[in-house]
Amino acid sequence: MKVGCWLPAGFARGARSTDGYSCCAPAALFGVREREKALSRLSPTLPASGRGKGALMTSAVEFQAVSRRFGELQALDDISFTIAPGEFFGLLGPNGAGKTTLISVLGGLVRPNSGRAFVMGHDVTTDYLNSRRQLGVVPQEVVFDPFLTVRETLRFQAGYFGLYRVDDWIDEILHHLGLSDKADKNMRTLSGGMKRRVLIGQALVHKPPVIVLDEPTAGVDVELRHALWTFISRLNKEGHTILLTTHYLREAETLCDRIAMLKSGRVVALDHKHRLLSPFEMIVARLTAARVPDAWQTRVRRMEGQSFLIELNHFEELETLLAALRADNIPIEDLQVEQTDLEQVFLRLTGSDQESPAANSGGSSS
């Protein structure tokens, strides 16, 4: 059987991957036409009118005012947003923010006290058989059945979805996950990284259009993490909707189209990552010197140790700053230039009870 060769080095035939994010093309970089073609191929259950360009019909995932309380803890508080088919969506938040509870609602593991959730238009409570067929979940914990081999694990998982005699497909999954030589090994004998790959295979074995990954790279080494992201990016390129929760903000920033930030069960921000960053976007020059040129005094935000934090409107202003330093004959001990990233946005939004402008604009855009 001829199999694909696109898989990252970390997955294929045990070769070592040395590349980083450069090999993981973010979903946003893939061509729209290519993705739409993949969507129409992947989602034959969707109404034909919904496929194609522009606005995509049925949401892949939809939450409508979902709330859930555990005793005194309000785990989810009136959560509403939608995820379009083919989107790579990030769900961020500190521990206990409600991320896992929210995706558990999708899988039917947690029932909301109020509100509704849908997967590909199927209500997860009243039409749970169809909603579960559309959903593949990679759980956070590495769990497995110690009685089974890798192949049996996938075969049984396919059977739980009513798919029998799909060994060709299982072989393909095993190949793409670099597990072909482990197919007949008992799950207990696999390393942690290998078991995590099997978890991904289990989520894919019934060919769901929507894939949820709950912190899939937690505790995973750098090589496997990069390989996983390349694999998931590829799945997204092929038309799968990806819902990702992660603590690695850099990864969410690189991979996701839109991002929701949760805090104490509430969505505090939800927008395209670029718009999420823009209200906070700034360039800061961290200058370590004896003093700052007089003309730049008003641009100093604050001091950190011996360093001045100077706001720049754009990178070109750095030249002006350097010229001013030369003109005033001020020697530079150190100079670093920093740009706002998602982590800073995340810390601002989740570190304060007050909602930010981004939160407000994000909320309305959902």
Next chain:
Amino acid sequence: MNERMDFAAVKTGEKKSWQKPWHMLFYKEVLRFWRVGFQTVAAPVVTALLYLLIFSHVLESRVSVFDGRVSYTAFLVPGLVMMSVLQNAFANTSSSLIQSKVVGNMIFLLLAPITPWGFFLAYVLAGVLRGMVVGLGVWLAALYFAPELWRPAALGWVIVFGFLGGAILAMLGVIAGLWSEKFDQLATFQNFIILPLTFLSGVFYSVHSLPGFWFKVSHLNPFFYIIDGFRYGFFGLSDVSPWLNLAIVGAVCAGLTWGTWALVARGWKLRN
């Protein structure tokens, strides 16, 4: 094949099968006990034979049952067979569920499109099957001691009570497995409820040999009717009418079916 993973193939339904999701769960549950057959099938058979050897040796000449029409050893065999069915049906469902919950792999079932009836049937039927396989093993091995049991008086009653008894205990195993969050909770259920009810149900004696009070108490134990009806299938003799046995066992089975299904459908202790 092109470079892509062919996600479209299954969606088009080309591999559709008459088999349902719960069939695979049933198969896995059977495979689970079959792969460790020495522990799950052979060991209970040996245990039952040891009971038979010891009790029959000690009591054969001292106990008279059914007015002497049946030897004590022969009387003991159906009781031990049914006790094996009951204990193993319970053990199969309860241990499988608690293991899946503790290990965490229950999540794969909960995320799958398996109906509550499918979940219920897969676990209960696998439990019944294990119970009946072990029971069959005990019966065949016990023929060495009581060859007259080769031809039961009414095989239909044997099969019906074997199935119903196994189903009742398999359902109790499901309830215990769902309720327990730790292995010692399961052991409590097993040692303080199942074991006394089994041992005090007339496995080793006829309830007619008990004093009046305990004779009446025995009739409150539903396991007594399972074993008495099962024994009727072997000898055509029983402590109470076989139809009364059937009515009570059938009612208990029906009630537990409804109750267990309701718990599974609610996702009791499975879904939050």
